Amino acid sequence: MKESNISKTLRIMLYVIFISGVIGTITLPFMLEIYTEILYDAYYLLPGYRRFILAFLMTVAAFGLWVVWELIQIMRSIPSDPFVIRNVVLLRRIGFLVMLISALFFLKCLYYVTFLTLACGFMFVICSLFTFTLCNLFKQAVSFKEENDLTI
Helix, strand or coil: CCCCCHHHHHHHHHHHHHHHHHHHHHHHHHHHHHHHHHHCHHHCCCCCCHHHHHHHHHHHHHHHHHHHHHHHHHHCCCCCCCCCCHHHHHHHHHHHHHHHHHHHHHHHHHHCHHHHHHHHHHHHHHHHHHHHHHHHHHHHHHHHHHHHHHHH
């Protein structure tokens, strides 16, 4: 099966996002210092906030990079056959990772609540549910494909 230009572009973009994410995660402690010098953040004045927000951002970044890596694995299967059980497993894993990211955002709200943190938490819940829906669709497509392969 020939890969479309859209999926090639998306795969390249995912690689760029992954590489940028790794660089961003590594440089996060330095970028956080620059951010706080440029923009005022009232929470930053609280004791322990810098360590908390750095740990939070590093954890979310690690899970986010894991999600992007799983998406790259799915995109690699498109030219050959995307409707395989491996992609169902990857989509389910992505759904759990995104749900975990949303839980981290809601846990952050217990200590430092902001409207944007709440909005991100709810957005990740919706993304997780959407991913689980895609997982079920792929599972059904795999089942149909296997049944069709057996009848031929």
